[in-house]
Amino acid sequence: LALQSQTNPHFLFNALTTIAFKTIQYTGGPNDATRMIDHLSRILEYSLTDPEREATLADEFAHARNYVAIQEFRYRDLFRVEWELDPEASTCGAIKMLVQPLIENAIYHGLQGSDRRGTIAARCRLDGSTVSLTIADDGRGMSDERIEELRAMIEADHVGGGTIGLVNTCRRLKLRYGAAGSYLIESEPGNGTRIMLRFPAIRIGCA
């Protein structure tokens, strides 16, 4: 989009930096506020600059970790995340904002409202020349009808359900990789949800 009407990301980073300095004055050193600001600055940097640029899976996992760090401040006891990124896969390319929306989805649609602490597993490995990315939660799960509904939204030509992170992400996967990209949704009421994405492994980073 050539004619952007967005706020200059540099302005946002600079404002956050000024806020962080102010709070350091209050406590005499780094504190929870500065740590949150640090994560938030990295999130803004990643999401506001060059959304079309291809990222590596290492970038994607780093971004998702910053997101989770902020959410952990907010929902201390709601969940924990197990991260597993195969070094072989970490230097492969990925569309930006692939991992974080799936984790967001797991938090809000899988775990929130549960009375026990949930676990989200974020795993990425190489399967020959294919990247296999799995985000699984042990939350409340979904019915077959709901899975079918989501699948219909993903496959629909018209835009709908675009505010649902899972739908949006699977659509972007198909748009970018065509038939070479695939998704799988496994879920059962009471037994969590497991999203698996597969797409071609293209090495773009340095090992």
Added chain:
Amino acid sequence: LALQSQTNPHFLFNALTTIAFKTIQYTGGPNDATRMIDHLSRILEYSLTDPEREATLADEFAHARNYVAIQEFRYRDLFRVEWELDPEASTCGAIKMLVQPLIENAIYHGLQGSDRRGTIAARCRLDGSTVSLTIADDGRGMSDERIEELRAMIEADHVGGGTIGLVNTCRRLKLRYGAAGSYLIESEPGNGTRIMLRFPAIRIGCA
């Protein structure tokens, strides 16, 4: 853009709110950090939600004031802004992000680096059925050659200079209002810069 890859604006607001609560714990009440966060939250809200929605000039001035409030924290003695928004004009429609980028432009290209405190005047009035918006600074000004360069960038079919707020804003004005929108750049080295935009007055807000 249906398939956005942006960070959920709600997440950003919520994170900023959590940071503000943390800093209130440090000082026992509202402080400079919470005030900056408040301005920043409003800026994010305005710039990240519905960029295509038509705003009123009241919205535009409120957004520019939040932007200036943050910049005043950062550059305390660099500049001051005189605001003048005709109540008649305030309920008229405007494309979003019309005023703030021109003020940003005045700060960074007009005033920064000057050894005295500059003044920016932001004025908007109705001129019959036309909105007349003027952003003027008393900073270092520009040569005729530079004005011609900017004009060429604005009128060019290809994209270039799009990172310059002034160029971007004038282009968006033309794109939105066609021949009914016009811009005027007046400047002289050492004698400040004056940008005047004119576009049809369409009342969309409540008086």
